[in-house]
Amino acid sequence: xxxxxxxxxxxxxxxxxxxxxxxxxxxxxxxxxxxxxxxxxxxxxxxxxxxxxxxxxxxxxxxxxxxxxxxxxxxxxxxxxxxxxxxxxxxxxxxxxxxxxxxxxxxxxxxxxxxxxxxxxxxxxxxxxxxxxxxxxxxxxxxxxxxxxxxxxxxxxxxxxxxxxxxxxxxxxxxxxxxxxxxxxxxxxxxxxxxxxxxxxxxxxxxxxxxxxxxxxxxxxxxxxxxxxxxxxxxxxxxxxxxxxxxxxxxxxxxxxxxxxxxxxxxxxxxxxxxxxxxxxxxxxxxxxxxxxxxxxxxxxxxxxxxxxxxxxxxxxxxxxxxxxxx
Amino acid sequence: xxxxxxxxxxxxxxxxxxxxxxxxxxxxxxxxxxxxxxxxxxxxxxxxxxxxxxxxxxxxxxxxxxxxxxxxxxxxxxxxxxxxxxxxxxxxxxxxxxxxxxxxxxxxxxxxxxxxxxxxxxxxxxxxxxxxxxxxxxxxxxxxxxxxxxxxxxxxxxxxxxxxxxxxxxxxxxxxxxxxxxxxxxxxxxxxxxxxxxxxxxxxxxxxxxxxxxxxxxxxxxxxxxxxxxxxxxxxxxxxxxxxxxxxxxxxxxxxxxxxxxxxxxxxxxxxxxxxxxxxxxxxxxxxxxxxxxxxxxxxxxxxxxxxxxxxxxxxxxxxxxxxxxxxxxxxxxxxxxxxxxxxxxxxxxxxxxxxxxxxxxxxxxxxxxxxxxxxxxxxxxxxxxxxxxxxxxxxxxxxxxxxxxxxxxxxxxxxxxxxxxxxxxxxxxxxxx
Numbered sequence: 001x002x003x004x005x006x007x008x009x010x011x012x013x014x015x016x017x018x019x020x021x022x023x024x025x026x027x028x029x030x031x032x033x034x035x036x037x038x039x040x041x042x043x044x045x046x047x048x049x050x051x052x053x054x055x056x057x058x059x060x061x062x063x064x065x066x067x068x069x070x071x072x073x074x075x076x077x078x079x080x081x082x083x084x085x086x087x088x089x090x091x092x093x094x095x096x097x098x099x100x101x102x103x104x105x106x107x108x109x110x111x112x113x114x115x116x117x118x119x120x121x122x123x124x125x126x127x128x129x130x131x132x133x134x135x136x137x138x139x140x141x142x143x144x145x146x147x148x149x150x151x152x153x154x155x156x157x158x159x160x161x162x163x164x165x166x167x168x169x170x171x172x173x174x175x176x177x178x179x180x181x182x183x184x185x186x187x188x189x190x191x192x193x194x195x196x197x198x199x200x201x202x203x204x205x206x207x208x209x210x211x212x213x214x215x216x217x218x219x220x221x222x223x224x225x226x227x228x229x230x231x232x233x234x235x236x237x238x239x240x241x242x243x244x245x246x247x248x249x250x251x252x253x254x255x256x257x258x259x260x261x262x263x264x265x266x267x268x269x270x271x272x273x274x275x276x277x278x279x280x281x282x283x284x285x286x287x288x289x290x291x292x293x294x295x296x297x298x299x300x301x302x303x304x305x306x307x308x309x310x311x312x313x314x315x316x317x318x319x320x321x322x323x324x325x326x327x
Numbered sequence: 328x329x330x331x332x333x334x335x336x337x338x339x340x341x342x343x344x345x346x347x348x349x350x351x352x353x354x355x356x357x358x359x360x361x362x363x364x365x366x367x368x369x370x371x372x373x374x375x376x377x378x379x380x381x382x383x384x385x386x387x388x389x390x391x392x393x394x395x396x397x398x399x400x401x402x403x404x405x406x407x408x409x410x411x412x413x414x415x416x417x418x419x420x421x422x423x424x425x426x427x428x429x430x431x432x433x434x435x436x437x438x439x440x441x442x443x444x445x446x447x448x449x450x451x452x453x454x455x456x457x458x459x460x461x462x463x464x465x466x467x468x469x470x471x472x473x474x475x476x477x478x479x480x481x482x483x484x485x486x487x488x489x490x491x492x493x494x495x496x497x498x499x500x501x502x503x504x505x506x507x508x509x510x511x512x513x514x515x516x517x518x519x520x521x522x523x524x525x526x527x528x529x530x531x532x533x534x535x536x537x538x539x540x541x542x543x544x545x546x547x548x549x550x551x552x553x554x555x556x557x558x559x560x561x562x563x564x565x566x567x568x569x570x571x572x573x574x575x576x577x578x579x580x581x582x583x584x585x586x587x588x589x590x591x592x593x594x595x596x597x598x599x600x601x602x603x604x605x606x607x608x609x610x611x612x613x614x615x616x617x618x619x620x621x622x623x624x625x626x627x628x629x630x631x632x633x634x635x636x637x638x639x640x641x642x643x644x645x646x647x648x649x650x651x652x653x654x655x656x657x658x659x660x661x662x663x664x665x666x667x668x669x670x671x672x673x674x675x676x677x678x679x680x681x682x683x684x685x686x687x688x689x690x691x692x693x694x695x696x697x698x699x700x701x702x703x704x705x706x707x708x709x710x711x712x713x714x715x716x717x718x719x720x721x722x723x724x725x726x727x728x729x730x731x732x733x734x735x736x737x738x739x740x741x742x743x744x745x746x747x748x749x750x751x752x753x754x755x756x757x758x759x760x761x
Contacts (some may be wrong), residue, residue, distance in 0.1 A: 021576075067330045123338070123343075124338050129587050175344070176343050178345070179344040188435070191653055203477075204477070252475075255448070255450040255476045256476075282449055283449045283450065283452075284449065284450050284453065285448060285449050285450055286448045286449075286450040286451060286475055286476035287448065311495075326469065326470050327473065
């Protein structure tokens with residue numbers, strides 16, 4: 001088993017799926033000759049040619065629309081949004097078309113597309129390169145949404161998404177590209193959509209999260225373990241549909257839960273997770289459900305102190321976890 | 328006074344998380360101006376010079392040339408002149424050392440505050456009830472002296488390890504606790520609550536809430552009775568040969584088809600064939616005209632404990648006795664299990680009710696609005712009958728018909744019933760059920 005970067009895992013998943021199935025192709029801005037602004041699609045153009053790795057005009061609505069049309073025709077497109085911030089012109093295609101095709105055709109048609117979009121800040125990207133748009137799409141039945149944290153999940157979930165018969169939004173964290181690395185097996189495997197994963201077992205507090213903040217949580221948990229606080233960590237991996245059983249199981253274990261994500265607090269994924277817990281587990285809670293999220297301000301600031309204030313880090317996460325443990 | 332400033336590795340590009348120090352341009356002891364380059368770094372995207380953010384003397388290099396370090400790592404120390412920055416560094420370090428003590432939680436605990444001593448979380452209350460624990464005896468280690476879930480678990484473990492002194496209320500209070508919200512159960516049941524009226528002592532009356540299905544039945548029955556002028560007629564049928572025919576096939580049929588071969592299936596066949604001969608029976612009153620339906624869709628009255636439904640056998644005239652028997656069983660099963668769909672209930676044009684199944688020998692059915700007539704099949708009873716001036720014991724059954732007198736009259740209904748009777752009596756041991 002090789003230890004590889006998060007970005008490499010995503011690249012490998014696309015490469016292997018394109019080799020496996022000739023209907024799989026990639027389209028997006030600069031994905032071809034340049035190999036993507038983050039080099040995510042590097043080498044694919046050389047290997048598969050311009051028919052299967054398509055440089056598109058700067059029109060996200062067209063990227064999504066073309067992908068949906070191709071999917072109707074039996075293809076398996078992977079549409080890349082250069083940044084998830086640029087995804088909003090395609091929102092109408094995604095929410096009003098892709099998500100509803102199976103329903104409105106009475107199950108005659110499906111829409112097997114994957115839309116990859118890098119999320120998250122901390123890369124000195126400012127207003128237009130740092131957003132977390134999960135909550136925009138989260139409440140749309142018909143869409144599946146995944147947000148992997150580890151390279152293992154990044155590869156396995158992307159493969160599952162490509163093979164899925166329905167539209168899947170694949171939110172990759174751009175700061176994780178070279179920051180997060182891990183063991184990834186060489187053989188073909190998938191990580192099933194809709195299944196959460198326990199990253200660490202513990203019995204003082206439960207922390208539920210997805211994507212990059214899990215790195216801070218794992219660091220904080222290791223530090224708190226030295227102070228005698230044991231942390232149970234659940235990686236949601238898929239945020240639509242949520243793995244309800246896994247959520248309840250992990251909360252039942254400690255009765256104290258902290259939900260963490262970088263997307264802002266109001267109306268975020270954490271709100272839904274909290275509601276599920278409140279609906280099902282009132283009598284097993286030992287502390288108020290707690291959330292640690294990005295602040296409700298319009299955008300990520302470009303100035304470094306502002307960005308630092310906005311972003312989660314291991315210190316902020318540890319402080320919140322400690323507070324919950326002491327309650 | 329002098330102070331030490333830490334120079335950290337800056338982030339030069341999006342998605343860059345580490346960089347390699349290529350070479351140092353300044354050495355320890357060198358004096359440095361603000362913005363003067365101090366070293367060169369390599370990333371996977373660019374090579375760049377790092378400028379100093381302060382003026383002063385380079386005192387120590389912490390990251391050597393060739394080393395790859397994460398963004399934010401301190402790479403060197405620069406000694407600067409000035410008092411303000413000195414205070415800044417001092418205050419930073421003091422907050423760092425006292426950081427843990429600054430949380431309100433720790434402060435409260437230090438004062439021995441027990442404001443949360445008597446606030447019990449649901450988890451604590453549940454565990455205490457489960458194990459029959461007096462919470463007053465439990466030591467609280469949470470914020471403000473709060474008893475945490477873990478405190479209760481620790482107390483339980485401690486009690487178990489000590490000599491077992493039986494707690495008196497332990498038995499009584501256990502297993503009385505709900506462990507989940509209402510969402511754990513399935514969709515809420517229909518209200519079927521019987522309540523004793525508290526205001527009429529000794530009178531023994533009970534009130535039953537009207538269920539939606541009861542309400543629908545009531546509305547349909549009232550509409551039928553008040554709008555349709557009902558008339559009623561009855562005929563007696565000799566089904567002796569039919570009984571023989573059914574007895575001949577019923578076991579084999581059950582084995583082969585998996586459903587019961589019922590008398591009702593034969594009656595349905597007889598009635599449907601008669602309707603085909605008298606299409607007016609299959610019609611609806613529409614004030615200025617009578618609409619005669621081409622498709623013969625038979626509504627079948629199926630009773631349950633507390634309601635009656637009328638699922639529909641579509642195009643009943645195109646089905647043989649075996650097919651009808653299967654469909655009857657299927658609809659009856661769906662009705663009992665409450666799994667009828669809207670399409671199972673729509674399009675009926677004539678209703679048949681197997682009242683014999685609950686022992687009736689005579690009934691006065693109410694028409695299934697807006698149809699024109701309803702036919703009941705009463706119990707089969709053995710009777711002495713006069714045939715050719717001799718008395719014989721025959722299996723007899725009554726058929727009762729309620730009709731909409733706006734559409735139908737005695738003559739046509741009499742002929743219709745006679746045809747049903749002829750059809751039923753013409754079944755014999757040679758008849759096919761397929």
